[in-house]
Amino acid sequence: MEDRVRIIDACKNFGKVVALRNATLSVKPGEVVLVIGPSGSGKSTMLRCINRLEHLTSGQIWIDDDQVTDHASDIRKIREEVGMVFQSFNLFPHLTALENITLAPRVVKKAPDKEAVGLGRSLLARVGLSEKESSYPEQLSGGQQQRVAIARALAMSPKVMLFDEPTSALDPEMIKEVLDVMVELAREGMTMLVVSHEMGFARAAAHTVVFMDNGEIIERGKPDDIFTNPKEERTQRFLKHIL
């Protein structure tokens, strides 16, 4: 099968700091990839380069047949097909939950009001927040906000979903409700790249685990193999800290 996402020899420098060093990774359609690694290892940077929130210094990134890193390609079109969920939710505070979801279909796809609202309601139902459609973000708990943010990203019917530490800003009791939505999404066949250290999610949904350290992809493999039998010494050391 064709790869959905291909990252080829990607490098990213922030001034003198090297955030990404020759990272190469391919993700198949429907594959769920969990990216783990110590803080500052380049996980988020790699994710943010996939929809060009950051520009690669060198290397290429492809989504199906579109080259993200080619400046001639229509990045806005590509971004429509890549959903992103942020650590800090980044919901639009001046809009209700429903309006947060319908904004992009309305503005970008010029969807008629009725259609956008119908889509928004069905997505809210999917993340279990139907009764919150007219709540503003500040009236929602962190877990609820993040579920709205997932619904918002899904509203553009993306081919790939990127999750940048989606549960790191949440209180423990709210993590599960967000992970449940993500696991459900994975079961439905969504292609996902998830930066997270949630072992529960890794066991329940991940097909592949990628370990990064110091801007490099050190090791990739099946969750069981990586967690129980890591080959690289750096992976072993890291896992000892988090498991």
Added chain:
Amino acid sequence: MAEITEPRRETRIEVSDGALIPGKGEKSAFSAWRISFFGALALLVILPIVHPNPYTEILLFIPDGVLKTFEVTLLSIAFALVVGLITGIGRISRIRIINRIATIYVEIIRGIPLLVQIFYIYYALGKIVQVPDIMAAVIAMTVCYGAYLGEIFRAGIQSIHRGQMEAAIALGLTRGQALRRVILPQTVRVVLPPLGNEFIALLKDSSLVSILAVSDLLRRGREYASKTFYYFESLTVVALVYLVMTLFFSRLVALMEERMNKRGR
């Protein structure tokens, strides 16, 4: 790289050249605002009773000027808001030439006294076209305040968390769409108090246009004085009327701000 999430902080931009905007806490019957406002009103009522001549006559003479002052102020603030918004967006533009033009405009205007600008624009305009005095005054005030308001808009836009723009463009919005649909609606809340403050400052500065033969409040007061030589009395009334106006609007701005805060977002 993990990003540490900061709690969202409400940004307040403090500008101190307008009138004092009373805070919510000042509920006392003898707050500075109440004493000044009702004191000025009381004087405007008592003086004509105690000294009908010349105060009654002055009070009858200046209402035209008050209207003119309002006219100049409202027209100027309306145009300045448009110029300011464009300037503010220009100041954060990624297109270098636009950014540079907006910045140079702000730098030049902020560096020249308003009085000099008013004279300058009046005579410069006079070399090209003949415009009515009041138009020249409004243009001069607009050019000047457009730069100040531009800085408020810029600061307001920049105070919105970067994640908002990222979330919007990640959804496929263009930067322009994100600005209009996501950033600017949030900016309004942040900039409203300082804009109210600038409005009051502009109301006061509009007295400078009296040098352009615009019969505003100050000019009417001086006209009366030069006819009758009641300089002290005329200017007392002029000052009191300005004070009543600015304090009235500062209260209005405070109420508006309170209501916005109550309404949530």
